[in-house]
Amino acid sequence: MTSLNHEGRVLHDGLSKKIMSADQAAAFIKNDMNVGMSGFTGAGYPKAIPAALAKHMEAAHARGEDFQIGLLTGASTATECDGVLAEANGIKWRTPYQSEPALRKQINAGEAHYFDMHLSHVAQQSTIGFYGKMHIAVVEVSGILPDGRLIPSTSIGNNNAWLENADKIILEVNAQQSLMLEGMHDVYNDIGMPPNRKPIPLVTPGGRIGVPYLHCDLDKVVGVVLTNSPDRNSKFADPDECSNKIASHIIDFFHDEVKKGRMPENLLPIQSGVGNVANAVLAGLQNSPFENLTGYTEVLQDGMLDLIMSGKMTMASATALSLSPDALERFNANIEELRARIVLRPQEITNHPEVARRLGVLAINAMIECDLYGNVNSTHVMGTNMMNGLGGSGDFARNAYTSFFVSPSVAKDGAISCITPMVSHHDHTEHDVMVIVTEQGLADLRGLSPRQRAKSIIDNCAHPDYRPMLQDYFDRASDTAGMQTPHILDEALSWHQRYVETGDMRIKKSAYKIAV
Template sequence: MSDRIANAQLRGKVMTAEEAAQFVNHGDKVGISGFTGAGYPKALPTAIAERAKEAHAKGDEYMIDLFTGASTAPDCDGVLAEADALRFRTPYQSDPILRKKINEGITLYADYHLSESGLYVEQGFFGQMNVAIVEAVRIKEDGSIVPSSSVGNNVEYLDNAEKIIIEVNSWQSENLEGMHDIYRINRLPNRQPIPITAPEQRIGSTAIDIDLNKVVAVVETNAPDRNAPFAPVDEVSKQIAGHFLDFLEGEVAAGRLSYDGYIMQSGVGNVPNAVMAGLLDSKFENIKAYTEVIQDGMVDLIDAGKMTVASATSFSLSPEYAEKMNENAHKYRESIILRPQQISNHPEVVRRLGLIATNGLIEADIYGNVNSTNVSGSRMMNGVGGSADFTRNGFVSSFITPSVAKGGAISAIVPFASHIDHTEQDVKVIITEYGYADLRGLAPRQRVEKIIALAHPDYRPLLEEYYDRALKIAQEKSIMQTPHDLATAFSFHQRFLETGSMK
């Protein structure tokens, strides 16, 4: 038995994943740890999936409702989806098998802002939470849990579930202990201001206290997180990063930012990682992050002395950097803080700190509305995640994207976004490899020229043609605020569905 289980009462609950899975019944609402492929349970999902397969083979029903922090991994979301074990899923996912099940209508999916998902559980919007399955670095003598590489919604699931299953993963470095900052927000209507005025502030404890009487099983594992490598930085990503830095320099020149006062939030992916690589050679120093995830680029900034603190709820690292984190967690816990996502994404704190937020998109329209979730309006990709938490409340809300996808068949700039997650009121800056459009202070018609200039040259004439047609209709009918030709507003999407290309 692992020496990571220091509580005598819980040492008596150690069992196999297959045995523990018997506590998860058909129809249960199950909250698990995990955020962007970090800190999710490694053994129970497969054991639950096997239970589902056995039940289905007998003609019995077996499906659960699954709640997470955000995305997990193929050996979690993937195996459960493949076994048709998921009736309902929230709040964010990225697994291709699960995505297929959602779009086929087999799994119901509710897309919620990450800052709100834990609150919804607390308030009972989904009904009673039956089981919480949480990965830990270790269980302390008093029975409290030291989380692993993410915190996510762990606190809410542990507090509200009837039963608790703990996976103690010896792959995770014990030196992660001390990196976490666990703070509980009082339940409504007794909430108080969150006492964070700077990203480096710690306001809670390093472990999660739990009701030991709710623990029904402890499972030992030794398995890595899902750590996907980042793609090499290509020329387009470098150009986008360059334009983003140009924008930051403009903010310095305007007196709205200083070289030692940049507090950042960054979405996940290759392009945001390229932006952080660009910061290494920039004039910016003493960079701070108050964000969702710690990526490779932030680790590089910390190593270079460019970033002094990174506050998040999870890691999202490549295999190489995950190993580096495990080996040097004792060092990185001095500058990295992992918080519950109700804190890392909380609008109150985001607004107070004055973040410059940077996220990706699927498409933006010529007026600045952004679609982050649905391809052609109805095919779910991943979900809104925490992008809106930061977009709505950040000091500057920027979106970065290559101008085209699928070899040029899809334009990231369209006449009218086929689904809108971030409205024109919240989107301040859009950046592609062709430059950046600062939309602040502009009326809708003033934004059009700037946004079309960001499109790939193959699509600019089509966008200009659409706007000219929409403008003519608007002038004839005296409806000039946001000119649209509704008969052809989705012509790009219709053409793509019919021919496989928006051109």
């Protein structure tokens, strides 16, 4: 039932009387307000109000008036949300995650404040009031039932928290979202606040502990806007040779862990970050002998959908469906079956450390770089420029049964080594990183001292062009510094500085001693 009109979408008499244009609804949002918007990794974000709001902002700026907002979401949105608001110079501050080029440019130019944080923390910190009052929430839904219950769309994210915390609410009812999504969601709100928080009674990836709907105080709803626009998720590139090699190393590792009795034959619940490498790993599992897999992740991508549809994966839990147009078409064509095998939850549940630790997730996330000792930078380029954000990687990595961080060994046609003496920004300390994987190989860091980790990372993960440089640095550091974690402090970040100055981390072989 995927009708592209709004018949049967707004069934509550009172809310049907509040249907208005996006322009009228956007007028409720004023300068310096804090606004919670739906959306998680390009799914379920508002489609009409951000554009209308951007026009109001541009008109105010033309009159010489200030008009910026604080913007909170679940994670990244899309050009129609983050993009248009950034282009209108309308974002004063932003949290917790973004990926829009226009906004990234403003963040790195110091024109917009951005505080990056663990996704599992956002709902509680907003509810407590760490970010100030939430003046208004703008939330996309698939439909509104006669009693006012809300059918969520392709993501939940922090929507339940925004609906609870905001003084006023605007709902976007999107006819592009299938009404057959009803029943796929599991909204659990009974956690409580410290010092009286309750355990989360979720013991399997597919367990249901809440209700299929979002609820809100209907008196807070000031407007309902009808939209008819799809989520804007691009198709991921097909896995390349590098991604396939990384995937192969991880799958070989899984085989070895099962053989040693460290994991069951159907593995443990898989958490997979966003991107081509993650999809390559999932594609590799498609062709592996592993059966009856499960997923417990924050974003369900094309690769995981394919595993479910093929029968390789029996159940998956996420907070958003971040599907390419082709995959979304397959999803909608098979939604009757899929909604029994996919559960969408609030991100406070999907990303909660308690649940990740209980289920024993296998956390596979991307990195920008790691250092010789396993510290990982997943957010900043050359230590200062934000890429996208931390996302949920920290929620899962610290609490995983096994945490993997993956990357090609080099970037920029070899001018940058993704294995460096010291990371230029720390997101995940060596204590949270168990396995590093590049196309060169896999370094299992479990049970190793820092110096042992360095040897494993250099030998298995570094690109051959950089391996002698890394070994030279490590040997000289071991000769002159403390032996627990050897570093030459005035050289530790010299590779990054060299790239900033010359465009290449490499130096001539004559400039360093190759240890024999």
